[in-house]
Amino acid sequence: MTAPIRIAVIGLGKIAHDQHLPAIARSHQFDLVATVDRAGVSEGPTPFFPSIEALIASGIAVDAVAICTPPQVRHDIAQTALEQGWHVLLEKPPGATIAEVVALREAAQERKVTLFTAWHSRFAPAVEAAGAWLKGREMTRAKITWREDVRIWHPGQDWIWAPGGFGVFDPGINGLSIATSILPSPMFVVSSQLSFPANLCAPIAAQVSCRDRSGAPIELDFDFLQEGPQHWDIEVETTSGTLVLSKGGAELSVSEGALGEHDTRGEDLVGEYPGLYRRFAALVRAGVSEVDVSPMRLVADAFLRARIVQVEEFHE
Amino acid sequence: MTAPIRIAVIGLGKIAHDQHLPAIARSHQFDLVATVDRAGVSEGPTPFFPSIEALIASGIAVDAVAICTPPQVRHDIAQTALEQGWHVLLEKPPGATIAEVVALREAAQERKVTLFTAWHSRFAPAVEAAGAWLKGREMTRAKITWREDVRIWHPGQDWIWAPGGFGVFDPGINGLSIATSILPSPMFVVSSQLSFPANLCAPIAAQVSCRDRSGAPIELDFDFLQEGPQHWDIEVETTSGTLVLSKGGAELSVSEGALGEHDTRGEDLVGEYPGLYRRFAALVRAGVSEVDVSPMRLVADAFLRARIVQVEEFHE
Numbered sequence: 001m002t003a004p005i006r007i008a009v010i011g012l013g014k015i016a017h018d019q020h021l022p023a024i025a026r027s028h029q030f031d032l033v034a035t036v037d038r039a040g041v042s043e044g045p046t047p048f049f050p051s052i053e054a055l056i057a058s059g060i061a062v063d064a065v066a067i068c069t070p071p072q073v074r075h076d077i078a079q080t081a082l083e084q085g086w087h088v089l090l091e092k093p094p095g096a097t098i099a100e101v102v103a104l105r106e107a108a109q110e111r112k113v114t115l116f117t118a119w120h121s122r123f124a125p126a127v128e129a130a131g132a133w134l135k136g137r138e139m140t141r142a143k144i145t146w147r148e149d150v151r152i153w154h155p156g157q158d159w160i161w162a163p164g165g166f167g168v169f170d171p172g173i174n175g176l177s178i179a180t181s182i183l184p185s186p187m188f189v190v191s192s193q194l195s196f197p198a199n200l201c202a203p204i205a206a207q208v209s210c211r212d213r214s215g216a217p218i219e220l221d222f223d224f225l226q227e228g229p230q231h232w233d234i235e236v237e238t239t240s241g242t243l244v245l246s247k248g249g250a251e252l253s254v255s256e257g258a259l260g261e262h263d264t265r266g267e268d269l270v271g272e273y274p275g276l277y278r279r280f281a282a283l284v285r286a287g288v289s290e291v292d293v294s295p296m297r298l299v300a301d302a303f304l305r306a307r308i309v310q311v312e313e314f315h316e
Numbered sequence: 317m318t319a320p321i322r323i324a325v326i327g328l329g330k331i332a333h334d335q336h337l338p339a340i341a342r343s344h345q346f347d348l349v350a351t352v353d354r355a356g357v358s359e360g361p362t363p364f365f366p367s368i369e370a371l372i373a374s375g376i377a378v379d380a381v382a383i384c385t386p387p388q389v390r391h392d393i394a395q396t397a398l399e400q401g402w403h404v405l406l407e408k409p410p411g412a413t414i415a416e417v418v419a420l421r422e423a424a425q426e427r428k429v430t431l432f433t434a435w436h437s438r439f440a441p442a443v444e445a446a447g448a449w450l451k452g453r454e455m456t457r458a459k460i461t462w463r464e465d466v467r468i469w470h471p472g473q474d475w476i477w478a479p480g481g482f483g484v485f486d487p488g489i490n491g492l493s494i495a496t497s498i499l500p501s502p503m504f505v506v507s508s509q510l511s512f513p514a515n516l517c518a519p520i521a522a523q524v525s526c527r528d529r530s531g532a533p534i535e536l537d538f539d540f541l542q543e544g545p546q547h548w549d550i551e552v553e554t555t556s557g558t559l560v561l562s563k564g565g566a567e568l569s570v571s572e573g574a575l576g577e578h579d580t581r582g583e584d585l586v587g588e589y590p591g592l593y594r595r596f597a598a599l600v601r602a603g604v605s606e607v608d609v610s611p612m613r614l615v616a617d618a619f620l621r622a623r624i625v626q627v628e629e630f631h632e
Contacts, residue, residue: 097504098617099504102502186418188419192479301413301616303619303622304412304414304616
């Protein structure tokens with residue numbers, strides 16, 4: 001038995017409360033030793049601080065931090081944590097830009113600590129089986145549909161509409177994080193149309209055409225104004241059958257019928273974070289980092305190659 | 317004496333005529349065996365083809381290609397060339413997106429041929445001395461000014477205004493290619509304002525604030541409507557003196573006065589390409605690739621984190 005990893009959670013927003021704190025509470029590999037939030041208030045007996053600097057000044061022993069703030073402020077907090085010799089888990093997306101994540105990777109290497117770009121959707125129940133089914137198959141076409149109602153899923157999250165907040169790509173990047181881990185060949189953007197509300201700095205919808213190296217088309221259909229049924233689906237056609245991964249990676253069916261059983265009772269999307277924290281613990285124990293910017297690279301490329309269309313104002 | 321590398325130049329636009337063909341003609345390490353252009357016409361005795369497929373069908377022996385087309389079509393031509401087992405030089409920027417360059421890197425590795433992302437400004441006469449002077453110094457501030465008149469330098473280049481053409485970043489990325497090779501620490505974007513003409517899909521001006529890992533600010537000032545004197549300058553302040561690299565890397569001065577002599581008589585910017593082709597030949601002989609996307613990453617990040625401002629229409 002090794003000692004638990006003493007962890008502080010920084011940024012007590014929706015994702016910290018819904019996912020990180022419960023996953024840490026259930027894990028035997030982590031001890032929550034502090035929480036940090038610029039504007040939050042202390043809850044329960046865990047020591048609370050208004051900043052990472054105050055946490056450092058407290059002298060509390062910390063091994064690792066999970067950074068769950070909006071992406072625009074993650075870099076500076078992560079850099080401060082790495083300078084303390086702390087291991088760092090970055091909630092997705094790992095930053096507001098790619099180059100800042102590359103700079104953090106170098107800082108983690110120098111300090112010999114673990115940096116983990118945590119793409120939670122990769123830990124959804126059916127993702128591993130989907131990857132196994134696709135391995136060695138030849139893809140002919142794919143479609144990634146991420147259509148959700150921003151008013152339901154992102155209430156009050158103004159940061160999502162600010163530069164570096166990614167707009168509809170904030171959820172859409174979850175689909176890209178799955179696709180980049182299960183598709184047989186790397187993909188890249190060939191054209192992109194982004195719809196920006198006249199009053200905001202991030203897209204509310206995106207239609208992006210990608211291809212893989214063999215030329216197979218991959219269409220992205222991302223929308224933040226989806227009413228009624230919500231869609232988080234990846235469909236992949238191959239020369240030997242079709243795969244549908246739905247509900248954000250929770251359910252899998254293939255053309256031969258449902259593939260195995262994925263028991264998601266009582267887990268739903270909550271089930272992603274226990275797996276994510278098991279991976280983080282394994283990386284820390286092994287003394288290695290896992291830094292993958294490939295989903296962000298696709299988002300950046302979709303901006304770089306975009307035809308930008310102005311659409312009507314959006315107000316929550 | 318090894319045999320010269322048999323090279324074809326693909327895409328006979330301004331940069332091929334002004335730089336690539338003269339540099340190849342003067343080099344003892346390359347033999348020009350063909351030229352390829354979708355719309356161009358044959359000039360002189362060199363075999364000419366309207367497409368890479370026609371070049372392949374001709375059966376002419378080719379070792380390498382230099383791809384000088386607009387960036388939006390580079391990937392497919394490069395992929396075809398790599399599949400032939402040909403070495404590939406990509407004019408800057410190496411593609412319209414980052415992920416396509418990463419995919420080409422993997423294809424080159426599989427084929428065990430050389431892929432070279434050629435950033436010509438890094439071969440400007442004073443760049444190496446600037447890097448040597450900065451090495452080990454502590455940077456406190458930098459400014460990268462790339463202001464030129466698009467009507468003078470890019471006549472008729474409609475691709476520059478199309479998605480993936482980068483607009484003012486097409487020249488600005490030259491400054492970034494120098495900065496990423498000489499600055500002591502990696503840099504990343506913290507805010508960005510891009511001005512898009514109402515009738516076009518790429519920025520005509522960019523004001524981008526970056527930082528390095530120690531927090532030192534780096535300001536980018538890129539403009540395509542510069543009249544009068546043109547500016548391609550990098551100023552770097554350090555705790556032990558100031559450096560000014562001007563004329564796109566051709567001239568260097570430091571606070572102690574001009575640093576050494578950089579004989580640029582009769583070379584001007586033409587001097588970059590002989591060095592670039594010497595590097596390509598060395599890479600091919602050594603059987604290695606040089607693939608650096610860091611300048612593109614900064615451009616992509618500037619788009620990703622942009623506040624976009626619509627400005628008046630631009631017509632050449």
